[in-house]
Amino acid sequence: MKKIDLHLHSDLSSDGKVSFEKIVRKLKEENVQTAALTNHIPEVPGHLWYASCNAVVNLKKERDKLEDTYGVRILVGAEIDVIDVSGRLAAPESLIDEFEFIISGVHRYPNATRGRWFHGSRLPVPNADSMHYGPAQYYAITEGILKNEQVTVLAHPLFAYDFLFPPHKKAEAIRSFPEIYKREIMRIAAEEGKAVELNSDDIDRMDDAWFSFGQTYGTMYSIGSDAHSLKHVGDVKKSYEYVQKYKIPEERIIHVG
Numbered sequence: 001m002k003k004i005d006l007h008l009h010s011d012l013s014s015d016g017k018v019s020f021e022k023i024v025r026k027l028k029e030e031n032v033q034t035a036a037l038t039n040h041i042p043e044v045p046g047h048l049w050y051a052s053c054n055a056v057v058n059l060k061k062e063r064d065k066l067e068d069t070y071g072v073r074i075l076v077g078a079e080i081d082v083i084d085v086s087g088r089l090a091a092p093e094s095l096i097d098e099f100e101f102i103i104s105g106v107h108r109y110p111n112a113t114r115g116r117w118f119h120g121s122r123l124p125v126p127n128a129d130s131m132h133y134g135p136a137q138y139y140a141i142t143e144g145i146l147k148n149e150q151v152t153v154l155a156h157p158l159f160a161y162d163f164l165f166p167p168h169k170k171a172e173a174i175r176s177f178p179e180i181y182k183r184e185i186m187r188i189a190a191e192e193g194k195a196v197e198l199n200s201d202d203i204d205r206m207d208d209a210w211f212s213f214g215q216t217y218g219t220m221y222s223i224g225s226d227a228h229s230l231k232h233v234g235d236v237k238k239s240y241e242y243v244q245k246y247k248i249p250e251e252r253i254i255h256v257g
């Protein structure tokens with residue numbers, strides 16, 4: 001089976017640490033054939049990292065050279081937040097048009113901002129954007145993402161869903177995410193021609209029900225490490241373990257590049 005890694009953050013992402021070149025070199029070592037650079041874009045003050053179309057054009061030039069040197073196919077993409085349940089992406093259209101591959105997932109809900117963080121912890125400070133929302137709201141944002149034709153991949157389903165629960169309630173929160181929403185996510189993804197990501201860093205949130213609905217509707221999948229450091233670049237072992245476990249045929253894994 002072809003090895004892909006379609007979710008990677010470089011040092012152009014505020015939370016990434018690795019240069020583009022180091023990423024591509026590591027992908028070569030890991031025998032990844034096709035990959036995508038997908039740095040974060042939430043369009044809030046101080047957080048628009050791909051600041052201009054020129055920056056993306058230059059990145060594509062750098063990519064051309066790296067492809068020649070290392071023989072790995074790389075898409076210059078982005079992981080773009082949505083601004084509300086309509087699924088509209090938080091970036092100017094001119095910038096969106098420059099990207100070759102767009103993934104989007106819920107990082108906060110309703111996701112208008114990325115919130116703030118407690119010192120050293122992953123808990124967001126509850127704010128007007130993220131309080132008082134439940135599974136229906138989470139689902140609504142996800143549906144908006146799936147219905148946006150600019151998006152190719154729904155990144156890490158349920159990633160942010162447990163953020164608002166205290167530590168001892170998180171596992172239960174994930175388990176009790178309503179099955180009807182899992183079904184609709186997999187059904188709409190199939191209908192809209194989107195791939196649902198098997199995110200190596202986050203795949204434990206997906207239980208049997210997701211894959212059973214995926215089987216029913218013929219949903220496509222994407223594979224990504226979500227690497228923010230060199231160590232994790234190309235580390236997609238866990239995703240492929242799920243591919244094996246749920247007997248997902250190669251033709252149901254997204255083909256890009």
Ligand SMILES: [Zn+2]
Nearest residue numbers: 079105155156
């Ligand atoms: Zn993400």
Ligand SMILES: [Zn+2]
Nearest residue numbers: 007009079226
């Ligand atoms: Zn990511």
